[in-house]
Each structure stands twice: as structure tokens, then as C-alpha cells.
Amino acid sequence: MRWLSIRALIASSLAMSATGVGVSAAPEQHAKALEDVLSPGAKVYYPNSTEFTTLTTRWSALAEPKVNVAVVPAVEDDVVKTIRYANKAKLPVLAFNGAHAAITTLARMQGGIEIYMGQLSSVTIAEDQKTVTVGGGTLTKAVTDALWNAGKQTVTGTCECVSVLGPALGGGHGWLQGHYGLAADQFVSMNVVLADGTLHKIDASSDLWWAMKGAGQNFGIVTSVTSKIYDIEQYDWAIETLIFSGDQVEAIYQAANDHLSTVPVNIINWSYWLNIPGIDPDKPVILFYIIQEGAKSVDPAITKPFHDLNPISIDAESGDYRDLARWTQIALESAPCQKSGLANPRFPVYVKRYNVPAQKLAYAAFAAEVSGDSPFSSSIFMFEAYPVQGVQAVDSNSAAYAFRGDSILTAPLITYTPAGDELDQQAAQLGNKLRDIVHQGTGNEELHVYVNYAFGNESPQNWYGNEQWRQHRLKALKKKYDPKGRFSFFAPVA
Ligand SMILES: Cc1cc2nc3c(=O)[nH]c(=O)nc-3n(C[C@H](O)[C@H](O)[C@H](O)COP(=O)(O)OP(=O)(O)OC[C@H]3O[C@@H](n4cnc5c(N)ncnc54)[C@H](O)[C@@H]3O)c2cc1C
Incomplete structure (x- = not known):
């Protein structure tokens, strides 16, 4: 008995000697120990504070990582020190940026250190005006x-409240990808803290x-990135927002195949299926955006086939690049930028073009499950058709992002107020069923999933490509740079 308690004491003091604080120490103790090593501008918080x-x-609010201590670095060396501390204390660590990742694999972090990146925010344009360096x-x-004010632009994700690096490390789709490729294709260099706590x-x-460039969340915490920037060539942007009845699903996606699949680089088409009871109390409507760069109104030749389908409403707006997020309801003040306690899993699949019968089936299944007083009535089904010329001009082998051959990003987003496991399972069942319908419509056995939208039940092949060389290369790099899997909470490569 006495020997046992001595062993326990030795084990606990060994753990103490690594960090000064025991492995099983309370969050307050870890917070205090971290405060002692971090820069004066860094902040550290533990539970029970606002x-x-x-x-x-x-x-x-589904399958969230569990955090015991939140560190807010003020300088990149704080990230280094936090990772070293976490390694010694044997605590998991995870970067939080816009905190919009919804992949359920994040729940594998149970009790660890969050590195909240918000103070590492900066935008510095190089003297030669060819690159921008952005804080992590x-x-x-x-x-x-900042770029717009300097007459510049680059590819980023479209949503204002999402970080630059969150999307970009998984590829990064954006309004300008038709010209320049994905957000990750713009990278020139980056500072990254690796799993062993070294900065490179x-x-x-x-x-x-x-x-x-596609699997970056698996390999370190990026404290800054330098990316290519471009002169703004087109200041004008225009949008038409059309609302259709769900009854027209076949005609709309047939028209999209016929008239929007080979459009010029300056046209973007998104559509959402969602309930707007004021317009149709019985079933979801189809919200259809046609966006044009370099125009004060969308070219009537592009919109005519859709006007001919007699939409319920047509709204036209014009402005500049900065208006796009507001028009498409992903600006800072829009609903998707609020953290309101809802579960928001998505079930993505890339397609090359619409399979019209599959769209019809998917619509029927979606409408049946989200109408009336369904707990999923706030869900939306997203179809994002960005121009792909710039993405496909980049060598497919040049990046871990694997799906340059695909054109349209589709995903049901099943939104609901969490109410326990049973409802979570129902949501997952619905999301998977809808995804299966669209996937089967592709005729492709392989499931191509945009990792940044992933649900979490997919495989590394689904996230990072089926080619064996891709899987081997990712696994080998993981073994080399993160052998203990310290960065394996977001869509782990292995
Ligand atoms: C409303 C909305 C709109 C979206 N629009 C787009 C879009 O237009 N284009 C697109 O491609 N995607 C888009 N997405 C998906 C988006 O790419 C992912 O949700 C992404 O994970 C969000 O990044 P974040 O920083 O907000 O989230 P976080 O959850 O904070 O970060 C995402 C993951 O990246 C890791 N991470 C974050 N920062 C760093 C860093 N500096 N270094 C290393 N790892 C880091 C985190 O640990 C986490 O695992 C959108 C999502 C939402 C909810």
C-alpha cells in the first residue's frame, strides 16, 4: 500500500517536472503556468469566465472539441511556447480561428488547450505590391x-467571418478562383509551428x-502566410437573385446544365433550397443567384433562360466585390456568421454537372424532411458553382487538394437545435441520405468531399483523393512532421 502511494507520488512528480504543473492539474494551474511563459500581450482563460x-x-454545436484552457497568443512565439507546453503536459492542442469548422472529428479533442488566433491578425502588402502577408x-x-483600399485583391473564402487560413489550408474556394485558382494556390511562403514546437x-x-495546400490543418499552426495579390481589373459586380418554386427543380437544373456549365470566368452561380414560409408555406423554395464580375447588371443573355422559367421573384443589385458577401447572406452581420447554439453538419459531394433526375429526387427527399414543424426546418441544400478555369489551370499534382476536375460543390446543411443523440442520428441519416442521392447521380463510385465542409464520417480517400500516391505521400509526411498525431483532430490524414 505504502509502495503504491510512493509510486503514485513519483509518477506525479515526474509529470510535474516536465511543465512545473502536473498532467492532471486543474485548468487554472495550467493557465497560470502558461501565463508565466507567454508574452505580456497574451491572454489565458479557463472555464467559468465570460x-x-x-x-x-x-x-x-455538434461534436465540439472540449477545451480546458484557451490561450490567445499575442506574438507567434506564444504559439511556439503553447505547443511546447502542451507537449510537455501531454495535453491536446487545437487552433481556433473563425471556429466555423463543423467536422465531427474535432470532438476527438477532449480536454486540451485551444489556441485562439484572433490577436495574430494583420495584413501587410509587400513594397513590390505583388504579395500580402497575413497574420495566422x-x-x-x-x-x-485592406487589399481593396490598395487597389488589390486575392482569392479567399467568400464568408466574411471565416478566417483566411481555415478555408485555404483545405484548398479554399472563392469568388476569384476562376481567374487565379484556389486560395491555397496563392501561397508563396508561410510561418508554421510544427508538432515539436519549432517555428519554420x-x-x-x-x-x-x-x-x-489542401491538408494543412494536419501539420502545424500557421502563424502567418504570404500570398500572391493582383491588381483589381474589374470594379463592378452585379447579382440577380431569383426565387423559384420547388416544383421547377428539374427545369432549373436542366437550364443550369444547358446555359451555365460552360460560362465565362466572370459568372458565378449558387443556389440554395430552403424554407421561406412567406413565399411558400408548404415546401422549400429555390433561391438562385447569378453573379457577374465586370458588369453593372447581369447580362440578359445569361439570365434569359431563367427568366423564361417564370421565377416567383427577381431582384437585381449592383456594387463592387465587397458587396458579394452581403448579397449572398454571408457578411459579418448575416445569420451564418452568428454562433447561436445550432448544430450545423454538412454532407458535401462534388459533382461535374447536375444530374437532373437526381436533383429531383434529392429535392423531394429534402422537402419531405424539412417542411412543416420538422426540427430540421432551417436546413438548406447548397449548390455552389464557381468558375473553375483558374483552378484547373494549376497542376493537379502540385497540391494535396485533390479535386480540381470537379465543378460544383453541393451539400445539404442540416441545421437544428441540439436535443440529444437521437436527433443527432436523425440529422446524420438525413444528411447522408441526401448526399447519397446526389453522389449516385454522378455515376462515380468515388466520393469526392470538400474537406472544409466534411461531416466527419468520410475516409481520408474521400477528403484527400483516391490516388494511392496521394495517400502514401500524406502518410509519409505525417510520420515525418507529426508522428504523434498532435494535429489529427481535423480530418486526420491517417
Ligand atoms: C458560413 C460559411 C461560409 C463558408 N464559406 C466558404 C467559402 O467561401 N470557401 C471555402 O473554401 N470554405 C468556406 N466555408 C468552409 C470553411 O472553409 C470551413 O468551415 C473552415 O474550417 C472555417 O475556418 P475557420 O477559421 O472559420 O474555422 P476554425 O474551426 O477556427 O478552423 C478550421 C480548422 O483549421 C484549423 N486552423 C485554423 N486556423 C489555423 C491556422 N492558422 N493554422 C493551422 N490550422 C488552423 C483549425 O484548428 C480547425 O481545425 C464556409 C463555412 C461557413 C460556415
């Missing part, structure tokens, strides 16, 4: 606005470079 609650609240915690809107500046000469 700040902790704010910093740990995520966009999707910068949100998309900050970059868009890497670029195309590093073997890790390939992996950071």
Missing part, C-alpha cells in the same frame, strides 16, 4: 478590405509545402 465561453463557442488569425473581411518559414522548396 471570455472563456466566448472564445470556445463554435458555429456548430486574420479574418477574410480584413484582407478583402517554409515555401515551395519544402516537402511539406504540397501538404499545406
Whole structure:
């Protein structure tokens, strides 16, 4: 008995000697120990404070990571020190940026350190005006606005409250991808803190470079990235928002195949299926955006086939690039930017073009499950058709992002108020069923999933490509740079 308690004491003091604080120490003790090593501007919070609650609240309240201590680094060395501390204390660690990742694999982090990136926010345009260096915690809107004011632009995700790096590390779809490729294709160099707590500046000469462009969340925490920027060539943008009855689903997607699948680089088409009871109390409507760059109104030749289908309403607006997020309801003040306690799993699948009968089946299944007083009545089904010319101009082998051959990103987003496991399972069943319908319509056995929208039940092949060389290369890099799987909460490569 006495020997047992001595062994326990030895084990606990060994753990103490690593960090000064025991492995099983309370969050307050870890917070205090971290405060002692971090820069004066860094902040550390533990549960039961308003700040902790704010910093740990995520966009999707399903399968969330559990955080015990939230660190807000003020300088990149704070990220280094936090990772070293977490390694010694044997605590998991996860970067939080816009906190919009909804993948359920994040729930594998149970009790660890959050690194909230928000203070590492900066946008610095190089003297030669060819690149911008962005702090690892910068949100998309900050970059868009700073570049716009300098007559510049680059590819970022479209949503203002999502970080620059969140989307970009998984590829990054954006309004300008038709010209320049994905957000990750713009990377020139980056500073990244690796799993062993060392800081590196890497670029195309590093073997890790390939992996950071599509599977980057698996390999480290990026404290800053330098990306290519471009002169703004077109200041004008225009949108038409058309609303159709769900009864017209076949005609609409047939018209999209016929008239929008080979459109020029300056046309973007998104559509959402959603309930708007004021317009149709019985079933979801189809909200259909046609966006044009370099125009004060969308070219009537593009919109005519859709006007001919007699939409319920047509709204036209014009402005500039900065208006796009508001028009499409993903601006800072829009609903998707609020963290309101809802579960928001998505079930994505890429397609090359619409399979019209599959669209009809999917609509019927969606309408049946989200209408009336369904707990899923706030769900939407998203269809995002960005121009792909710039994405396909980039060598497919140059990045871990694997799906340059696909054109349209589709995903049901099943939104609901969490109410226990049974409802979670119903949501997952519905999301998977809808995805299966669209996937079967592709005629492709392989399931191509945009990792940044993934639900979490997919495989590494679904996220990072079926080619064996891709899987081997990712696994080998993981073994080299993160052998203990410290960064394996977001869509782990292995
Ligand atoms: C409303 C909305 C709109 C969206 N629009 C787009 C879009 O237009 N284009 C697009 O491609 N995607 C889009 N997405 C998907 C988006 O790419 C993912 O949700 C992404 O994970 C969000 O990044 P975040 O920083 O907000 O989330 P977080 O959850 O904070 O981060 C996402 C993941 O990346 C890791 N991470 C974050 N920052 C870093 C860093 N600096 N270094 C290393 N790892 C880091 C985190 O640990 C986490 O695992 C959208 C999502 C939503 C909810």
C-alpha cells in the first residue's frame, strides 16, 4: 500500500517536472503556468469566465472539441511556447480561428488547450505590391478590405467571418478562383509551428509545402502566410437573385446544365433550397443567384433562360466585390456568421454537372424532411458553382487538394437545435441520405468531399483523393512532421 502511494507520488512528480504543473492539474494551474511563459500581450482563460465561453463557442454545436484552457497568443512565439507546453503536459492542442469548422472529428479533442488566433491578425502588402502577408488569425473581411483600399485583391473564402487560413489550408474556394485558382494556390511562403514546437518559414522548396495546400490543418499552426495579390481589373459586380418554386427543380437544373456549365470566368452561380414560409408555406423554395464580375447588371443573355422559367421573384443589385458577401447572406452581420447554439453538419459531394433526375429526387427527399414543424426546418441544400478555369489551370499534382476536375460543390446543411443523440442520428441519416442521392447521380463510385465542409464520417480517400500516391505521400509526411498525431483532430490524414 505504502509502495503504491510512493509510486503514485513519483509518477506525479515526474509529470510535474516536465511543465512545473502536473498532467492532471486543474485548468487554472495550467493557465497560470502558461501565463508565466507567454508574452505580456497574451491572454489565458479557463472555464467559468465570460471570455472563456466566448472564445470556445463554435458555429456548430455538434461534436465540439472540449477545451480546458484557451490561450490567445499575442506574438507567434506564444504559439511556439503553447505547443511546447502542451507537449510537455501531454495535453491536446487545437487552433481556433473563425471556429466555423463543423467536422465531427474535432470532438476527438477532449480536454486540451485551444489556441485562439484572433490577436495574430494583420495584413501587410509587400513594397513590390505583388504579395500580402497575413497574420495566422486574420479574418477574410480584413484582407478583402485592406487589399481593396490598395487597389488589390486575392482569392479567399467568400464568408466574411471565416478566417483566411481555415478555408485555404483545405484548398479554399472563392469568388476569384476562376481567374487565379484556389486560395491555397496563392501561397508563396508561410510561418508554421510544427508538432515539436519549432517555428519554420517554409515555401515551395519544402516537402511539406504540397501538404499545406489542401491538408494543412494536419501539420502545424500557421502563424502567418504570404500570398500572391493582383491588381483589381474589374470594379463592378452585379447579382440577380431569383426565387423559384420547388416544383421547377428539374427545369432549373436542366437550364443550369444547358446555359451555365460552360460560362465565362466572370459568372458565378449558387443556389440554395430552403424554407421561406412567406413565399411558400408548404415546401422549400429555390433561391438562385447569378453573379457577374465586370458588369453593372447581369447580362440578359445569361439570365434569359431563367427568366423564361417564370421565377416567383427577381431582384437585381449592383456594387463592387465587397458587396458579394452581403448579397449572398454571408457578411459579418448575416445569420451564418452568428454562433447561436445550432448544430450545423454538412454532407458535401462534388459533382461535374447536375444530374437532373437526381436533383429531383434529392429535392423531394429534402422537402419531405424539412417542411412543416420538422426540427430540421432551417436546413438548406447548397449548390455552389464557381468558375473553375483558374483552378484547373494549376497542376493537379502540385497540391494535396485533390479535386480540381470537379465543378460544383453541393451539400445539404442540416441545421437544428441540439436535443440529444437521437436527433443527432436523425440529422446524420438525413444528411447522408441526401448526399447519397446526389453522389449516385454522378455515376462515380468515388466520393469526392470538400474537406472544409466534411461531416466527419468520410475516409481520408474521400477528403484527400483516391490516388494511392496521394495517400502514401500524406502518410509519409505525417510520420515525418507529426508522428504523434498532435494535429489529427481535423480530418486526420491517417
Ligand atoms: C458560413 C460559411 C461560409 C463558408 N464559406 C466558404 C467559402 O467561401 N470557401 C471555402 O473554401 N470554405 C468556406 N466555408 C468552409 C470553411 O472553409 C470551413 O468551415 C473552415 O474550417 C472555417 O475556418 P475557420 O477559421 O472559420 O474555422 P476554425 O474551426 O477556427 O478552423 C478550421 C480548422 O483549421 C484549423 N486552423 C485554423 N486556423 C489555423 C491556422 N492558422 N493554422 C493551422 N490550422 C488552423 C483549425 O484548428 C480547425 O481545425 C464556409 C463555412 C461557413 C460556415
